[in-house]
Amino acid sequence: MGCDFCVNAWPVYSRLTELAKDFERHALLLRCPQCGTLYEIFPEERGVPQAITEDEARQRFPGAT
Numbered sequence: 513m514g515c516d517f518c519v520n521a522w523p524v525y526s527r528l529t530e531l532a533k534d535f536e537r538h539a540l541l542l543r544c545p546q547c548g549t550l551y552e553i554f555p556e557e558r559g560v561p562q563a564i565t566e567d568e569a570r571q572r573f574p575g576a577t
Contacts, residue, residue, distance in 0.1 A: 518547060518551070522560045522561075529543045529545050531543055539552055539554055541569055550563060550564050550569050552564050
């Protein structure tokens, strides 16, 4: 589920790279710059998010690179 860098990034996730925003769902797609793990986060939630696959990221954030 990621490396020490991204696992230790919570709850301050500014160390991760923001790839996309979904304003309707209030969601962000983030990638760890060290290991490439993708995360979908909801800033108003305080829990540690689950990693998502590239296929899930494409479905949830269409048009993101």
